[in-house]
Amino acid sequence: MAATVAGTLPPSTDGVLAIPALARERRLVHGFSTVALGSMRAGPAASSPLTPSRKALAAALDLQTEGLAVLGAVHGARVERVDEAAGRVEGCDGLVTDRSAVPLFATFADCYPVLLFDPGRPALALVHAGWRGAAAGVAAEAVATLVREYGSRPADMEAGLGPGICARCYEVGEEVASHFPPECLQPSPGGRFLLDIRAHLRGQLSEAGLLAGHIHDLPICTRETPELPSHRRSPDGSRFACLAALR
Template identity: 40%
Template sequence: MQEEKAGFITPRTFPEDGQVLALQSTRRGGVSPEPWRSLNLGNNTGDEPERVRRNMRLLSAAAGFDPLRTVGSVQVHGTEVLHARQPGRHEGYDAFITDTPDLWLCIFTADCLPVLFYDPEHRAVGAAHAGWQGTAGEIAAKTLDAMRRAFGTRPGACRAWIGTGISGGEYEVGEEVAGRFPERCSAPASGGKRLLDLAAANHLQLVRIGVCEEHIERSPYCSKRDDRLFYSYRRDNGQTGRMASVIGIRPRNPRS
């Protein structure tokens, strides 16, 4: 039974020009039971596929995009970027770019960060799945570079949204992981561990490649701490659902 309308959050930094839709789902407003309650959008989580499909239909109806025109992938914590031109399900990609209207790029997370891009000059968008491995491999920078090569995107004109993931105060890692990032992106924790701030690491990466500070927005939420709104792989010991982050260019003549 659906408990409420499908929930999602949206960035404020993207221009309100009616041309782009960008969002990240919450866990609220779906039909999945525990431990996926309730708006689980991730396959390969143990949830029934039909419930996952119904949840996507609920989200798309609430947000206003076509669930039959989505692009997704079995994410592998890599740095491969796909230039998407049509709907489809792929494997091995952790980022997408497109300038095709009414094509909806989807990233699925439950602690990793979604990073969404909008180029208002060229009506183009991008989406990246940035866990610690992808962030260390500079997937955000590689996604924006793919947009530059494909569409002529200028980093200084691009908007970026770093969506909800595990926060720096909750993400405990070993020195071998923390050492792959600038020292200011982590802080000491007990037992020789470090607290890694993935959002800060991605933010620094974007600034370094030319995205303006005022064009970067970071979600104020934490997937691990805000359990009523978000799934967390760490908090729930892997038995949990996935949020979807979706971005696309609205069709010039929206369907009635």
């Protein structure tokens, strides 16, 4: 597994990060915003999901946003298929599409972005995975949804885990730890537990049939990286975003 990098970002001229292995995919566009583009939290009007910061991210990726689908995120395991401009899709933590006109968008601040890409169809999934969603199996559910909706095969899929809070920084109590297998947990100095969500998500994708060499990382810890919003470091409501689309 790739070691998590603290406080060091790969070079970026436009305030957008990418997972190198997925950036090489010809039919996929994706990026993660940094604070250089501002917070990606929703504006006051839920009916207008496009804030200036979000428009700047779309522009940096050269993506049209008329067809945007925005993940509502409720910390569950429900995944929805979107075929057309959807605005904000409530009540789910994963979106799948096979339409290039439907970019997928979600926001994060320590929770993990998970991208799934089937280059054959092609088809795309974007997942929001905090501890509740990870424990509920949201990444595996996204794999299953691609299989069910598009006939994708897990062994063909490429996955990308974006920035998120690392195991050194994510201390949890017994009530959270009890949802995870022992291999994702270490005792913390404070007598609690350090939870490795990234390792758990990798394991979940492997169990769902993805090949180890197809699970890629941007191993950056949000809490230790000032260029990314982190709820644990600064619970001010700031968010970074993942925007991804087929082309």
